[in-house]
Amino acid sequence: MVKLTKPLKSRKVETTAKRKQVNQPTQPVKTVAPKKSEVPVAAEINSDRQNTNHVKTSNTATVSVNIPQKKVSVPTVANQNKQIQQKQTTSTSPSSLGVRIDIKRLEMLNNLLGELATQDNSFILQNQQTQASLGTLEKGWQNFHQLMMKLQDLATVSEQLNKSPNSRKNKLAYLVNILPNLLEEITQVGEAVNDIKLLHQQSQQVVKKRQQTLQQIQNNLTKTRMLPVESLLNRFPRMIRDLSVQKQKQVKLELVGMNTLIDKAVLEKLYDPIVHIVRNAFDHGIEPPEIRQNNGKSPEGTITIKSYYQGNYTYLAVEDDGGGIDVNKIRNQAIEKKMFSATEAAKLSTKKLYKLLFYPDFSTTKKVSDLSGRGMGLESVYRQIESLKGNITIQSQLGKGTKFILRLPWTLTITKLLVFRMEGNLFAIPLDILAAIIYVDPSEIKVNQGEKVCHWKGKKVSIAPSILLDCNYPITSGSMQQESVEFSWKNSYTKNSQGKVMLLLISEDSDTIAIKVEQILMEQNLTIKPFSKILTAPSYLYGCTILGDGSLVPVIDGIQLLEKTLQTEQLDVKKLQKNTSKFKQSILSQLPTILVIDDSLTTRQAISSTLQKAGYDIVQAKDGWQGLVQLQQHTQIQAVICDVEMPQMNGFEFLSRCRKQYSIAQMPVLMLTSRSSQPYRILAKQLGANDYLSKPYLDQELINSLQSCLHI
Structure with a gap:
């Protein structure tokens, strides 16, 4: 809105807003006209708002770069009062009320929901x-009833055949007398079973x-x-509009899937x-207008940002219709940097060559420009x-364009998991990620280069199958015995009768792997608990889940x-590290030896x-005394x-003796302990x-602390 500072003598308008005071007359209010110098400011603001008509509010939006200028009318006081009334009405409507919620509270509620x-x-x-118990009881009752x-039939026959009085007659008579009582008891048991079933x-x-x-x-x-x-x-x-004016390129931006929801914490780190x-696509992807026309393209380039869901992942794709990526340039650059020999580089697939761009x-x-030559790289x-546990891939076609695809996992708390047994260990995997479950004959499994x-x-x-079992972390096999598993999970499957091997298939794009499993136990909505930050878990594990029996x-x-x-x-990252000194990760092969002293084997490991x-x-x-011996050897x-608290020789005593032999610069010592009070630090x-x-650390x-002490 335009601020009105100059009074207009030609009009007087009574205000519609009244204060809640008894018998207080309403005073007419004089309106003021805007200064000439202020009108362009309002025009600029309104122009920006009006120009957003190129961004559709639906799930698909298109933004045009060449935005026509529009005339701006100065709002009247009557219109302003109407807008004020509308804002007051809107702000007090129940549907527009909002509450700020601390993200920690949401996480706590999420954890409680998981519990x-x-x-x-x-x-x-x-x-x-x-x-299962009811089934056993019902089966027993049926047998007893039979x-x-x-x-009863035997007693009836015996009564008819037994006409001479003897000792057996008394026994059969007794049996005949108790049969009605037994039948009544059986009937009551049957009724109880039916009640329990109901x-x-x-x-x-x-x-x-x-x-x-x-x-x-959970959804809400x-x-x-x-x-x-x-x-x-x-x-x-x-940003695209400004770059188009600055670089004199005609580029339009298309936004697709604007209603896709992403975790706020993740969203802030994606910008x-x-x-x-996007700047790379604008600078290197989209060609100048004259080149595009020579190639039979429209002089106006297009950059599309698309977001969508697939399984337990959110995808963000940034695509341009520019010149694409020349893989031969990547291959030649890899040879120039001595990352690969010419023979090795010739064998690299297109997908592997694209991955080199991230090194x-x-x-x-x-040519390094001020546009794409700056920034994070x-x-x-x-x-x-x-760091967001996501992944980024590149798809490109020379002369037609390039697409960067960002894959981000959902913040999984409760999801449908498939629980299976592999080599005696229990694992779970989200159902959405499975491509198929197949059976193959053992003879169909071949060994190719190990x-x-x-x-x-x-x-x-x-x-x-082995990568899940080879990690240096404890894997629980579950407290359930095999017998209890069989009756607990009715939808359990085992290796089929013909002796075929059961495989779970996981696919992404053109890549597929299989997991060899012994038994599928169940599929169920389960809670996923993330690992503590203290434990460096493998990247291929979300976390863990707790089954109904506590496994x-x-x-x-x-x-x-x-x-x-x-x-x-x-x-082969290690090979790349050896072949080029420019890679930051090449420092890993030159990192020093560190002595770790702690009486806890778990912490030490x-x-x-x-x-x-x-x-x-x-x-x-395992203690300070052994630490001194290790320093000598x-x-x-x-x-x-x-650590600080250890038997035989504690950390402070070790530090005191160590400083008698080595200075702070010669032998850096980092104290890592649960004692965090100030006297210990001093x-x-x-x-x-x-x-x-x-x-916990x-x-x-x-x-970072270790590198700082070592000046790495």
Whole structure:
């Protein structure tokens, strides 16, 4: 709205808003006209708002770059008063009321919902056990009933045949007398069984309604922490418009799937990666108008941002209709950087060549512009998406355009999982990610270069059963015995009678892998609990779930498992690290040896695992005295991570003796302990500790502190 500062003598308008005062007359209010210098400001604001008519509010939107100028009329006071009334009416309507909710509270509610679902699963298991007991009781009652009928027939025949009085006659008479009583008891037992069956059916209906209610609560609770992607993408039309004017390129932006919901925490971290991809598409993807016309294209280029759901993932695709990516340039650049020999580079597939674009300092463009030459870079884009447990892939066709596809997982809490047994261990996987469940003959499984493969629909499928069992983390096999599993889960399946092997197939694009399983136990809505940040879990595990009997089962991320399995066929990162010194990860092969001192074996192993994954060599000690011995025996040790409370020699005593032999610069010592109070920190600093971290710790925090002490 335009601020009115100059009075108009020609008009007087009475205000429509009245204060709530008794018998107070309404005074006429003089309106004021806007100054000339202020009108263009209003025109600019209104123009921006009116220009948004190019962005459709539906699920598909198109933004045009060449925006026509529109005349702006100065609003009258009457219109202003109407707008005020409308705003007041709208603001007080129940449908527009909103409440700010802390994200931590939503997470707490989400966790409580998960606990409710876990309890629900326990209730379902109890019902299944009750049903099994009822089946046994009913079967016994039927057998007993048949036996009683036989006895009744026998008694009737015996009574007719037995005419001479003897000792047997008395026994048969007694039997005949008690038969009616037995039949009455059996009838009552049968009625009780029928009553229990009826109660069980009613209980099953209650459970079904309860599950539906839980699903509705989950859906609504999930939506409260999600925002439409429109709130992120509505910043891009103006950016494209400004770039078009600045670079004199005719480009239009199309937005598709604006109503797709994404977790707010994820949405905030997507802006920078998408900005870089869009700027790259504008600068390197879209050709100048004259080149486009020579190639038979429209002089106006198009950049499309599309969002959609697929399974448990949200996809964001940024596509342009530009010149595409020349894979030969990527191949030549890889040879120039000595990442591959000419022979090796010639064997690389297009998909593998595209992955090179995400490596540090790798670019096929020699000209660095102020548009795409600044910003986070494709390497940082990849790392940012990877930090969100997502993935980014490239599809391109020379002369037709390029598409960057970002895949982001949903914040899974409760989802339908398939629970199966593999080599005695229980695992679960979301049903949405499975392509098929097939049976193959053992003879169809071949070994190709040490890798087990089979064929499905004419393509090779890698079988990956061992990667889940080879990780250095405890895997629970479940407390359920085999017998209890069989009656607990009615929809369980085993290897078929012909001895074929059961495989779960996971597919993405043209890649497919298989998991060899022994038994499918059930499919059920289960709660997924994420691993603690203290534990560095494999990337191919979402977390774990709790079954109705209390068994703890790891939940597999199918896409990450697929990528991990096919890693041997993809780029050898270690080889790239050796062949080029420009890669930041090449430093891993030169990282020093670290001494880890802690009396807890679990903590020692966890710290060692974290540092080993970061490229460090590790030497361990269970107390300060053994730590001093290790320092003497392993002269290559360049830093120490030490606990405080340990038997024989505690951390402070070790630090004091260590400083008598090594200075702070010669041997950095990081104290890592659960004692986080200030006196402990002060004492550690006085004794010469380089840093002081408290448990529980974050892996990245520990690595950053270590690198800082080592000046890496």
